Amino acid sequence: MPRRILLACLIFALPALCRADGQWVLVSSTLSYHMSHPMHQVDGVSRAAKGKGACHAGTCDFLIAAPVNSFDSGDSNRDLHMVQVTRGAQFPMVVVRTRIAEQTPASGTIYADLEVQFAGQTMKYNHVAFEKTTSGNEVRITGTVPATCVDFKIDPPSFLTIPIKNEIPVRVDMTWRPM
């Protein structure tokens, strides 16, 4: 009788042991782009990003996405122009995919290859450095994605006939937690 109970428990417990290795969810984030013009320096900030990560067999796949119209530079007219010039109504989301090793140090620099989909274009950035800090069960990742207007075929806006600089780096500050 005890043997039967033990066998029955084993059969029903096996599926539980086969669950995915780990899943992560983005708890909070701040994404901010920087636009540079000889007469203006502008930062647009978004806190509406969502992300998930799934770990399996030693590697983790992460997906982070944010609506293009969630970036706020403090001026609604400028934000609408930004959405127009980045084709944000046609391609409403900026999506980032990356894969990193599951086992990384608790704190320090990690390097990731990113695949960014934005303004209808897909761009890969290799070996982008991020700083990782662990606090309890939360992990904070900060870094800068070196995006440019040319990468995403964005026609640089101009002011007084002078266009903005090609570089539009995106600063990333994310806090992740295991699900």
Added chain:
Amino acid sequence: MWLRRLVVCCGLAFAPWLCLAQTAQNASLTLPDAPGVAQPAAPDYADLPSAPELNIEQAAEGGKNQTDQQQGQPQENQTPQNPTQQNPTQQGQPGSGNAPSLGDLGFTPQQTLANAQLQAMLDKRTHMLKIHQRLGLITAIPMAATLITGPMAKAKGKNGQSFTEPTQANLDFHAALGGVTTGLYVATAYYSIFAPKVPGSKRRGAIRLHRALEFIHGPGMIATPILGAMAFKQEQAGEKVHGIASAHGTVAWVTVAAYGAAIISVSWPIKLKF
């Protein structure tokens, strides 16, 4: 006895299949269809890029700061996405087994669906506001010239004393500049007034001051030429400008000040950095 053993063996044999089913369920979360909402086109998996391959160096080096390596090396652009397919904007199933998909993140269809109509409206809006900006800056030139030639078109002298009439050339020149300014101003205002408005957008930032100032320079640009015409008639009749027409100069100055402030409000803050 043999039946019992058979049941146990079947249970052990099918347990791995149960594991796979659960993993697949976890990976492919899709939102339920909302009634009455247009469904996005099915995703084209050929266009869905897979996550980049793991760099073995990263795992081996761990936290070492690789300052001597180049960071963020961009690779060549991938094939541009077809706007009608819109892979990143669609809810769907993941391309690979474990990687999360956009549908897993919980964005609403309104946030992820492409809107070609809105894009066309934004394009038209930007086009018209660019013309508005250019015309507005061009208008500032004859406006400044009109202001400069104003005193030359004014009779000089106080009551009870002999006064000097302005020359006809000065009067005509000032009036002509005023006319050009008025015409360009109306054209500038047209492109601002009739640029498409984006529904649901709320004005924030310097644009609010820019729009508020139009309530000063707008009526000012209507009153200034009217008062100017009245003053012109009095001058032509050999009279010194009097009555409400004498406010022409003051109204013109207030109008120009508000116009200049409107230009500066959308140019500020100005930080020169070359």
